Amino acid sequence: xxxxxxxxxxxxxxLKKQGVRFLFTLCGGHISPILVGxxxxxxxxxxxxxxPTAVFAADAISRLTGIPGVxxxxxxxxxxxxxxxxxNAQMAQSPLILLGGAAATILKGRGALQDIEQVKLFKTLVKxxxxxxxxxxxxxxxxEAFEVAKSGIPGPVFVECPIDxxxxxxxxxxxYGSFTGETNKNGESVMVSYLRTHVDKLFACSDTNLEPSExxxxxxxxxxxxxxxxxxxxxxxxxxxxxxxxxxTMLRTDNINYLVSAVExxxxxxxxxxxxxxxxxxxxxxxxxxKRRDALKEADLGRLAGMSIxxxxxxxxxxxxKAVLISINRSKKALKKNRNPTLGIQADPSTFLVALSKQxxxxxxxxxxxxxxxxxxxxxxxxVIQK
Numbered sequence: 001x002x003x004x005x006x007x008x009x010x011x012x013x014x015l016k017k018q019g020v021r022f023l024f025t026l027c028g029g030h031i032s033p034i035l036v037g038x039x040x041x042x043x044x045x046x047x048x049x050x051x052p053t054a055v056f057a058a059d060a061i062s063r064l065t066g067i068p069g070v071x072x073x074x075x076x077x078x079x080x081x082x083x084x085x086x087x088n089a090q091m092a093q094s095p096l097i098l099l100g101g102a103a104a105t106i107l108k109g110r111g112a113l114q115d116i117e118q119v120k121l122f123k124t125l126v127k128x129x130x131x132x133x134x135x136x137x138x139x140x141x142x143x144e145a146f147e148v149a150k151s152g153i154p155g156p157v158f159v160e161c162p163i164d165x166x167x168x169x170x171x172x173x174x175x176y177g178s179f180t181g182e183t184n185k186n187g188e189s190v191m192v193s194y195l196r197t198h199v200d201k202l203f204a205c206s207d208t209n210l211e212p213s214e215x216x217x218x219x220x221x222x223x224x225x226x227x228x229x230x231x232x233x234x235x236x237x238x239x240x241x242x243x244x245x246x247x248x249t250m251l252r253t254d255n256i257n258y259l260v261s262a263v264e265x266x267x268x269x270x271x272x273x274x275x276x277x278x279x280x281x282x283x284x285x286x287x288x289x290x291k292r293r294d295a296l297k298e299a300d301l302g303r304l305a306g307m308s309i310x311x312x313x314x315x316x317x318x319x320x321x322k323a324v325l326i327s328i329n330r331s332k333k334a335l336k337k338n339r340n341p342t343l344g345i346q347a348d349p350s351t352f353l354v355a356l357s358k359q360x361x362x363x364x365x366x367x368x369x370x371x372x373x374x375x376x377x378x379x380x381x382x383x384v385i386q387k
Contacts, residue, residue, distance in 0.1 A: 008033025028074020030101025055085030066253030076114025095149035246307025247274035267362025306349035
């Protein structure tokens with residue numbers, strides 16, 4: 001059993017359990033207990049000059065480590081200043097947690113300092129937007145925030161943290177006890193009685209209820225054997241395949257080395273885009289950089305892993321209209337965006353490619369002629385660039 005802590009310390013404990021090493025912030029009064037608690041837990045607090053920078057930094061840490069990045073900003077304008085960075089994380093499918101300060105629960109909607117309707121504002125920008133209403137909620141909400149951010153199609157989560165739930169109970173009771181008003185029949189101020197009841201609800205948990213649990217392991221999408229066999233069938237018939245690997249394929253940072261081996265074993269020439277750039281190094285013979293449009297127009301099989309069909313592929317018109325199109329994406333919506341695939345596979349792209357490599361390898365070098373043609377174009381393009 002742990003000693004009952006203030007809300008800021010409880011939040012920091014959950015961050016520590018979840019493997020968070022950095023907390024990005026622009027320091028503000030509404031969130032001070034979170035920053036103090038993080039420092040006590042050995043989490044490095046990095047104070048930046050603008051709130052968007054805090055969220056961009058949390059986004060970057062998430063992409064590099066696979067652990068949701070965390071940013072904490074003060075109430076009102078501190079929260080609204082993060083909108084561009086949060087929208088960027090949403091579109092990039094980056095799991096992160098934004099902790100936003102808020103007015104005291106008793107003062108919500110009464111014109112308190114920097115009090116605005118923050119949760120409604122973020123509903124369309126995040127996977128989940130919620131507010132903490134009592135101390136019993138702190139640990140469960142924070143733990144759920146991490147699960148939501150990481151599961152399915154990853155993305156940002158917004159947790160609103162009212163200031164009176166971040167400080168220790170005795171201090172909050174003294175603060176609320178300073179109010180006076182008419183007395184009731186027991187000689188107690190009506191206002192004080194109301195506020196005492198309110199504080200009792202805020203701090204309803206016993207010490208034993210406030211214990212963070214170990215983080216749950218997020219199980220990636222299951223792999224359908226039929227999808228694997230269908231993919232292998234198409235690959236065996238193809239003479240000129242191309243694969244484009246996008247950012248979503250890099251979400252499982254724990255799987256990167258296996259992914260590299262899988263791509264090499266499958267043996268399809270590859271264009272890397274977004275966060276996948278650099279995956280194969282600069283000397284891998286499968287890694288192509290130039291003339292992607294030409295290759296996609298000539299390919300008889302196009303394979304998209306973790307990338308939707310958007311402006312980068314001319315909304316589908318950059319791909320040979322007669323080609324077999326295999327799309328692998330966590331998002332069901334993205335699978336059919338702008339063009340229906342021949343085979344749409346809703347799965348984690350990295351996990352699927354690794355599973356595929358265990359059943360299919362290009363040992364017979366069936367695409368050597370095609371790859372040599374692509375390499376010749378690479379060479380010619382490099383000569384032009386070097387002039």
